[in-house]
Amino acid sequence: MASVETGSAPWMTTGDRRPGRPVWRLWAPVVVSFLVQVPATAVLALHGSFGPGAGASGWSRSSAVLLALAGVLCLLAARRSPGPTVAAVAVLSAAAMLTGPTWGPPAVALAFAAGSGIARGARGWTYASLGVGWALALTVALGLGWNVSGFRVGATTALVIVAVLLAEGLRTRREQLDADRRRQGERRASAAQEERVRIARELHDVVAHSLAQITVQAGMGLHLMDTQPERAREALTNIKGSSKASLDEVRGLLDVLRGADAAQDPTTGAPRRPGPDLEALPVLVQSLRDQGVDAVLELRLVSTPGAAVQQALYRIAQESVTNVLRHAQAGRVSVELVEVDGTYRLLVEDDGVGAPPGPAEHGNGLLGMTERAELLGGTLETGRSPLGGFRVTARVPVRGVA
Incomplete structure (x- = not known):
């Protein structure tokens, strides 16, 4: 459509005065x-x-x-x-x-x-x-x-009608093209926003968990450096392992961002660094034990979840464990993943300080967990645990969105 100059009369348009327009x-x-x-x-x-x-x-x-x-x-x-x-x-x-x-x-x-x-x-x-x-x-x-002259009137009328019909067709076509361009722009913007949110979730989950572990281990190492140097050495070793694992995950995410070729094996076409799945849950729970927390893992699955479901459930469990390390001051943590009534239910609870009174504040971590569950057609609930601390419950349909 022709554009109207700011401050000009509505009949004065500039839509066709583009540079390079044929004279x-x-x-x-x-x-x-x-x-x-x-x-x-x-x-x-x-x-x-x-x-x-x-x-x-x-x-x-x-x-x-x-x-x-x-x-x-x-x-x-x-x-x-x-x-x-x-x-x-x-x-x-x-x-x-x-x-x-x-x-x-x-x-x-x-x-x-x-x-x-x-x-x-x-x-x-x-x-x-x-x-x-x-x-x-x-x-x-x-x-x-x-x-x-009837001929003159008729010929002029016919020419005007033809010109009007052609112009209306051209105008309609331009409007359709403009609408298509707007829709394409909106789709591109929406896709870009979704990708930014996805990257933010991945970076938060990877970096926050590793930094939480490193912070706890560093504090433990400083506390035991003089009295129990072997325990301090163990803490430094755990810091090294956590930082290396985090660095590997960040590199894998960067490979994906740089392009599919960098993220795939040239021979098999499989991802060089596949996303985390439920097989990593024991390692996640063991990281709690390494911090001196009494952690228990219970798995009761009838079917094998798809890759998207496994990654989402793992990331929710990882973020929950991160929050335990950062805020809960817990001595006991329970991680339970069961399949019941066509739903995968992940329950993470602790005996720490629990949630403060009033509505929970949804920071990046809780927001990311909620998004991961909802993208698969599931839900996420938070509240006080019977153990006395905080509880996170995620439910994802067995046939959730892939």
């Missing part, structure tokens, strides 16, 4: 209209008969040519002011038909002006000018009994 598109209607209307009108003005609206004086003959020429030259303003251009050409064409030669060429300039007005967004101006101008011209001619 012939402006001059072609002018040249065609001039060749069809002006020479023929000049010849008929010299040798033809005039209608009752004007005599056969020299002024009448000259004005007939001037009216035809003025209508053609008005087309030069069609790009800048398409609405007023249609109105002006309609008035000049009606005057030429009433006062010019009885037999004359059709008003080609009016057809071009009408098509240009509709294509450039001045539909109201175009239809009002055509309707009012044509109705007044015919009313005057019929009311005063003036003889107007």
Whole structure:
């Protein structure tokens, strides 16, 4: 659609004044209209008969040519002011038909002006000018009994109708293309936003868990460095292992972001670093035990979850364990994953300080866990645990969204 300049009148558009636009598109209607209307009108003005609206004086003959020429030259303003251009050409064409030669060429300039007005967004101006101008011209001619060429009226009307139909088709096509471009832009923006959210979830889960482990182990190492150097060495060893595992996961995520080729094995096509699955749950629970927490893992599955479900359940368990290490001050943690009534239920609870009174604050961790469950058609609930601490319950359908 044609755009309207800020601060300009609504009939003044700039949609077609793009850099590099061919000049012939402006001059072609002018040249065609001039060749069809002006020479023929000049010849008929010299040798033809005039209608009752004007005599056969020299002024009448000259004005007939001037009216035809003025209508053609008005087309030069069609790009800048398409609405007023249609109105002006309609008035000049009606005057030429009433006062010019009885037999004359059709008003080609009016057809071009009408098509240009509709294509450039001045539909109201175009239809009002055509309707009012044509109705007044015919009313005057019929009311005063003036003889107007039926061929000229019919040919001009036919040309205007064809121009209007073509312009309406072009306008509709432009609107459809604009709508398609907007929808494509919205889809790209939505896909980009979803990808940003997914990357944020992955980075948070990987980095937050590893940093929580490193923080606890570092504190333990500093506390035991003087009294129990062997335990301090063990803590440093755990820090090294946690940082290496985190670095590997971050590298795997970066490989995916750089492109599929970097993330796949060239021989098998399999991912170089597959995402974590439920087989990593024992390692996750063992990391709690390494921090001195009494951690228990219970698995009761009838079927094998798909890769997407396994990764989501693992990440939810990982984030829950991270929160235990960072906030709970727990001495006991229970991780339970069971399949019951067509649902995978993951339960992580501790005996720590629990959630503060009032509604839970949904930070990045809880938000990410909720998103992971909902993307698979499941739910996530949080609350106080019977053990006295915090509880996270995730439920995902066995036939969840892949």
